[in-house]
Amino acid sequence: MLEIDLIEKCKQNNRKAQMKLYNMYCDAMYCIAMRYVKNADDAKDVMQESFIKAFKKLDQFKAEVTFGSWLKRIVINKSIDFLKSKRQHFVSLNESFVQLVDDENWEMESPLDIADVKFAINKLPDKYRYVVMLYLIEGYDHEEISQILEITNTTSRTHLLRGKQKLQSLLKERAYGTGY
Structure with a gap:
């Protein structure tokens, strides 16, 4: 059966x-929720709530994106809502004092292990980790x-x-044996 028929x-x-x-x-949506909430039971709850919301709002799905992408957005939003309800408050910066630079260069001097990168991302403060x-x-x-x-x-920028x-700093410390 085709997904659209389903x-x-x-x-x-x-x-x-x-x-x-x-x-x-x-399974895929559970993995996405786990990346944010870091607790198996909470991730299951977020995933379940996301599916409930998706089924209730299914008439709003217009197939402009894949169903998986649409559902993924719901899971991410529910995960972030869950985290906000637990503890996180985002503070906006006064934009007049901010000077932005290019955020496209993510290169590091030494080769990296994916486990080190994941570990370092999880060490970031929440407000940075979510955006990253x-x-x-x-x-x-x-x-x-x-x-x-x-x-x-x-x-966001x-x-x-x-x-x-901060991530580059953590990874440099790890590469030189001085961090984590």
């Missing part, structure tokens, strides 16, 4: 179709990040720049 059946509240669509995406993850891992641009995190575009600097 989605149409889900819109008609067909429980078997909903379960099939859920089974197609649950949304930008590098999820592939969102600053406009999308600013909407997801409810921060200004400039704040600043957090990415500072997150990149």
